[in-house]
Amino acid sequence: MLAEPRSGRLAAWGNALLAGFVAPDDAVQAVVGEDSVHRVEGIPGEPGPIGLTLALGRLRALGVTGLRVALPVPGHPLGLSGPAEFNTAALAAGEAVLCQGAALGLVPEVVEAGPRGDVHVEVVWRCAPVREAPPADVPSLSEAERELAEALREATALLSRLDLAGSGPVAQAAADAYRVRAEGGRELLAPGYPPRAVRVLELAQRVGLLVSVADEYASEHRTGGAVSAAEWAARSGALRPVERTARRAQVAAYNAYVEAGEGKGNR
Known part of the structure; x- marks a missing residue:
């Protein structure tokens, strides 16, 4: 719980970018943090993984107006809306981001590489369809x-x-x-x-x-x-x-x- 979830950083700074409060480079730098690189795979119309800056632009072009966070655990699908395949992936990761304005969601896949003491963390966000429905159990x-x-x-x-x-x-x-x-x-x-x-x-x-x-x-x-x-x-x-x-x-x-x-x- 002390660790800031990557989905939180992506949603927060992605929202700031979509609203025009920050520049793309600043938003991406804040999202990546201490990781080495973030990529997004599965965005409609893209044949392979793309960089986070381009991915956020593509999402905007697809109609995305905001980003939500989900932090599910077994027995508590907090913030999810389905379908089952996406929920399963989000549950395995412990987090996900859902797009407002387009029926899409993103789940992070984290890979660590390098010797002990010099580990590089790479994140691939897997983009997949989600159900357009109210997120589960999110309070005001x-x-x-x-x-x-x-x-x-x-x-x-x-x-x-x-x-x-x-x-x-x-x-x-x-x-x-x-x-x-x-x-x-x-x-x-x-x-x-x-x-x-x-x-x-x-x-x-x-x-x-x-x-x-x-x-x-x-x-x-x-x-x-x-x-x-x-x-x-x-x-x-x-x-x-x-x-x-x-x-x-x-x-x-x-x-x-x-x-x-x-x-x-x-x-």
């Missing part, structure tokens, strides 16, 4: 913000009861990583997004941090024999609704640009 920004406030309270209380709040090397490392990202002035969302979306995304990441701390800390202690299988199951079960809320809010934040265009941004 206002709903997500309300749910996150409660989830943050629940997660903090739960971790305190389990003696997992802020103790141990895993917790400290996770907290340090979050502070570095927050203090580094990282732009959470691309230009054109409402401030509320930024607040919701930041809060979702904070909730995700707590879930990650609990999972990793409990995993370490389970390996050492300090946490029984029953205790592990109880802790994981208690945190799953919190993690689900954080993922829903993350999708709502990334999708806020499209929702605002449809007059749904403040529902």
Whole structure:
């Protein structure tokens, strides 16, 4: 949850590009990030993979007016609309981007190459047809913000009861990583997004941090024999609704640009 999904970067900066808030080169640079290269394969009319800059232009020509994010997990097809073939690919990747204005979606395929310590990451976005239907289980920004406030309270209380709040090397490392990202002035969302979306995304990441701390800390202690299988199951079960809320809010934040265009941004 701490890691920014590639689908989030593509949707956010793709939306900024489609709206004219950023130049193509700036948008692509932001999407690629620390990866070596991104390509898109399967765009209608293109015989093979093409670069991301050209691909975004082709999507615009095909009628795409916005990009949405999906972050599905088994049992929760969050943000997806079908068909089954696309949902299966998105579920395997854990993320996808759906195009507004054209019945197309993109799923990333990530390939790592090179020796340890000098790994190059290449991403191929597989473009395929999707069903034009409302995305599954995506809340509005206002709903997500309300749910996150409660989830943050629940997660903090739960971790305190389990003696997992802020103790141990895993917790400290996770907290340090979050502070570095927050203090580094990282732009959470691309230009054109409402401030509320930024607040919701930041809060979702904070909730995700707590879930990650609990999972990793409990995993370490389970390996050492300090946490029984029953205790592990109880802790994981208690945190799953919190993690689900954080993922829903993350999708709502990334999708806020499209929702605002449809007059749904403040529902």
